[in-house]
Amino acid sequence: MTGQPELALLLSLARHELNDHDVSEVRGLLLAHRGALDWGRFLDLAARHRLLPLVGRNIISYRLDHDADRKPLTPYRQVFSGAYVGNRVRNQVQHAEYATVLNALNAADVRYLVRKGPVLDTYGFADLGARQSSDLDLLVDRVDMGAFGAVVEKLGYQQGLLAPDGTVRPYSRRAQVYWKAHLNNSLPFVKYSGSVEVDHFKVDPCHQIAQKSAAVEVTNADLFARSVAQDICGVSSRAMSEVDQMLDLCLHLHKEATALYYLESGKGLRLRQLLDIVVLTRAWPEETWHELIELAHACSAATEIYYALHFASLCYPEAIPQRALASMKPEDTAYLEDFGHMEGKPGRWRASFFERLLGDDQVRTTSSEVPRM
Template sequence: MTTTPERTAPHHTPATPALPAHARLLLTLARLRLDADQERLARSLAGRDDLDWGAFLDAAARHKLLPMVGRHVFAHRLDRERDGVKGFPYGWVFTTSYLGNRDRNLALYDEFGRVFRELGDAGVRHAVRKGFSLAEGEYGDPGLRRINDVDLLVDRDDVPRAHEVLERLGYTQGRLAEDGERVLPFSRKTQVFWRVNLSNQLPYLKAGHRPDVPEFNVDLCHDIFQKKSGVSAPAAELLDRGVPAVLCGAPTWIPDPADRLLDLCSHLHKEATSLRFIEDSVDLQISKFLDVALVAGSYDETVWRAFLTRVGEYGAGPIAYYALHFTAELYPGAVPQEVLAALRPDDLAYLEQYGTLDGQTARWASPFLERLFDTGRKDGSERSNVPHD
């Protein structure tokens, strides 16, 4: 990296007076560290009689923030009464989530380190997207960020060799069977759909045989943008600019700083606006905006200039602005105002739209912060045509 990550997001808290107490509490805790004011606010919210702890637990899980909440509960003793105000109930639920996520990620660490090493030995150029590059970089704690899989940028020409390596390591392209013991091949319909419409290979899976790791999942990506987005940044170009790194104890690569943030923006935009992710209620997750905020918060003027140049070269302004605009709404100060101004398009109507990549453009009726915590937001949306079998 050309800059040294500060491993913190700007500590300003967004104005959220209209949100229920459980939502305000989660937004307060959705950061690496709490300053004194944020700790006081968290304690005050936690002590309110109208705070719905079931809703808080659900929201923390939906937004993939339970482990982070658990570390805050332990580090700040938020489960203890102070000044007559009761602390978090069932503190062990949160701290156990943090410790369990750490154990899970360490299991993934061992497995994916082996994958990185074997791909490198086979001469397969690759770069790690998201996941462990963030966990070992900006987060700096193996227990904080929940990791589901490993996403690797790989040139299409290297797929046959990558396939051989993954097959040798026990991976199969398919989905986990109900018994959790086997990987079943995808249907012909699913294979054709992915090949025609998506920028990824079908996922490579291996049964994990652990209650916390039911499967190991490796995704090979050939472009950080989806085919239907009208924007393309082929893996080969990004790999040419890749930065050597050591992740999971193995030598590998990560995208260069400008590409890395653009990749996060593209990923966030894709999932926030695609029907498949809306159906699964994982379209809007605070954790994704925190990823962007942490990486953006480490950039200096030189890297921001490179980022703006890269966005312009790929014609990805609307996608980048979408992610950075909403990130700045949750994390004021994370993105310089001059960067937002440089990217801001004339027509902002698309910020409230979804389904465009699915060919079914629709518009949200509620504002961003409200729908961020609206568990029923998917009820009125169209259905995704992406096959899963």
């Protein structure tokens, strides 16, 4: 799979939980490469893929920092434990803030569905310190944005960019026009936290889970109709059904993995996104996978879902059923190596998938036209 011990170690540790075989494999890697592992590179990889808190927890919880003779296997124990504990405190602060937002939206009868982070924190990882989260991602109909904006602005949020002094400066007119015309999100609302634990809070309203340029056919009416009641951040809320959550994760992963806007800012495909898929589906019975397959074909999203499942299966081969993969596999899979189609500037990767995970992306030969300011 990869000849890089740092990436091999990260893939072995980046799991929701480790069984006895996993623990033995990690310990074997640490012993085999003792004294040769580049721990600086490993820490960079874990942080870049947003996995440092989970990796830290697993190293400490499964006592992988020492061998049987109590000789160190890993340096920086305090870094690994601190990453996990610090992330738990950070997420507690975020959840308390986002509970205020959700309560206010409920009180104003604004319709929304919670997406991704808070749902996965609570119902996927079930450990507030394990997953590194940041935004409160919500699906909100465009027609409800006036009421939505009024609620969050009353709580101190503004649409804009956070300046170094903690103030928020507006997005440029060009950025506002471009996002409205081409993207499925409104510009996010941010608020400076004033705390050490969290720099700022961000509420990110999305109006469609599929990009405007995509051929995917899924309506908000269907997503709201299939939604479920869930306790999110301690607040009674609405979230997508489990299968719709999976659809959303796959579409979002495909977008970030292939759009120049994300690739150029270092926010392309990250291992944490693949792990989210594995964690969400880890207890799925065959009938739920069948529901996903039916939905994929019904809404013309098989290409994007296969993209996400294919790369998840490369990193977690035991987690993705081969039948599900085969049922959505297109005849031509060359698109798996493409990027830039959203911007109309298609390119093809020169580096392999695992080289890209290591950071050898070779993508800065063209540029996105999405304004950043």
